[in-house]
Amino acid sequence: LMNFLFSNLIGSGEGAKAKINDIKMQKLKNAISQFQLQYNQLPQDLNALTSCAGVTGQSCVPVLSDQDSIVDVWGTPYQY
Numbered sequence: 344l345m346n347f348l349f350s351n352l353i354g355s356g357e358g359a360k361a362k363i364n365d366i367k368m369q370k371l372k373n374a375i376s377q378f379q380l381q382y383n384q385l386p387q388d389l390n391a392l393t394s395c396a397g398v399t400g401q402s403c404v405p406v407l408s409d410q411d412s413i414v415d416v417w418g419t420p421y422q423y
Contacts (some may be wrong), residue, residue, distance in 0.1 A: 360416045370422060371413065373407045381406070389413040389423045 361363070371389070378386050382398055393410055395403040414420050 364416045367412070367415065368421070372406075374412070375423075386423075391409050391419060 392407045
């Protein structure tokens with residue numbers, strides 16, 4: 344019985360992480376679209392969403408506020 348309950352608890356935790364990851368990916372997709380609208384081009388990489396560069400100019404405000412936005416819930420950077 345304990346084994347069954349423990350495996351269900353672990354499985355539900357991973358399921359929750361997967362749902363959170365889906366939300367993060369949707370936010371990332373929206374940030375890429377926002378970058379494209381603001382600067383009339385796609386970002387060269389995902390770091391361009393969290394920092395300012397030559398394309399964005401000196402007075403830019405990053406589209407995403409932190410580096411955690413470009414890393415999945417398991418700690419792996421998203422590939423773009």
